[in-house]
Amino acid sequence: xxxTETVETTTRKQVAKHYLLDGSGNVVEDEGSATGxxxxxxxxxxxxxxxxxxxxxxxxxxxGAKTLATNEASQVRNNxxxxxxxxxxxxxxxxxxxxxxxxxxxxxxxEVAPPNLDAMAEAAIVVMLADGKITExxxxxxxxxxxxxxxxxxxxxxxxxxxxxxxxxxxKLIGRQVKTTxxxxxxxxx
Numbered sequence: 344x345x346x347t348e349t350v351e352t353t354t355r356k357q358v359a360k361h362y363l364l365d366g367s368g369n370v371v372e373d374e375g376s377a378t379g380x381x382x383x384x385x386x387x388x389x390x391x392x393x394x395x396x397x398x399x400x401x402x403x404x405x406x407g408a409k410t411l412a413t414n415e416a417s418q419v420r421n422n423x424x425x426x427x428x429x430x431x432x433x434x435x436x437x438x439x440x441x442x443x444x445x446x447x448x449x450x451x452x453x454e455v456a457p458p459n460l461d462a463m464a465e466a467a468i469v470v471m472l473a474d475g476k477i478t479e480x481x482x483x484x485x486x487x488x489x490x491x492x493x494x495x496x497x498x499x500x501x502x503x504x505x506x507x508x509x510x511x512x513x514x515k516l517i518g519r520q521v522k523t524t525x526x527x528x529x530x531x532x533x
Contacts, residue, residue, distance in 0.1 A: 357385060358384065358385055358386065359382055359383060359384050359385055360382075360383045360385065361380065361381070361382055361383075362380065362381040362383070363376075363377035363379075363380060363381075364377060364378065364379040364380060364381055364392060364394070365377060365378060365379075366378045366379075366394070368392060368394075374448045375448065378394055378395060379392065379393050379394035379395055380392070380393050381393075408440075411439060411440075411443075412436050412439075412440075415432070415435045415436045415438075415439045416432040416433075416435065416436055418435065419431050419432045419435045419501075420432055422497065427497075427498070427501065428498070431498065431501045434501065434505055435501075438504070438505070446530075447522075458500060458513075459513075459516075459517055460490065460493045460494070460500075461490065462513055462516040462517050463493060463500065463503055463509075463513055464486055464489040464490040464493060465486065465512075465516055466503070466509045466510075466512035466513035466515075466516055467486075467489050467503055467506075467509055468482055468485065468486045468489065469512045469516075470506065470508050470509050470512055471485065473508075489503075
């Protein structure tokens with residue numbers, strides 16, 4: 344950091360804790376097992392538990408869908424590496440809702456940590472090799488070019504994220520749990 348640069352840190356006091364509840368009112372970690380929520384106001388320690396009723400499901404779903412679309416667009420638009428275009432915002436919304444329709448809960452850590460550009464470049468290389476688009480001899484040169492493009496053009500990250508297989512390879516490389524075909528079949532054959 345140079346003498347003319349400053350760093351501003353903003354802290355916010357936590358005012359509540361949020362939990363997921365199963366049908367018996369027990370706290371669970373897995374969103375797929377949750378049927379309700381618990382909201383604890385820290386200043387008073389007052390608790391509100393709510394099991395989602397059949398009547399409320401559609402209202403909550405519509406409200407949540409509207410909020411999620413706004414959040415996805417905002418995340419792209421307010422990217423610290425450069426605001427995303429209208430096209431990129433719409434692509435992010437479509438991508439998130441496609442994942443919802445597939446039953447995929449999105450890892451919340453992706454929303455707070457910047458992407459690992461080295462891993463993203465590596466994921467692109469894995470896919471290019473698998474598709475026969477590059478040879479082993481070209482890996483070093485092409486990976487350096489992909490990595491440089493990620494640094495030079497923030498929109499190129501969106502290009503990589505919109506490839507059907509690169510996000511999965513990226514997830515594996517950074518250690519996220521990735522569902523296998525066996526996992527998909529287990530969900531319908533059990």
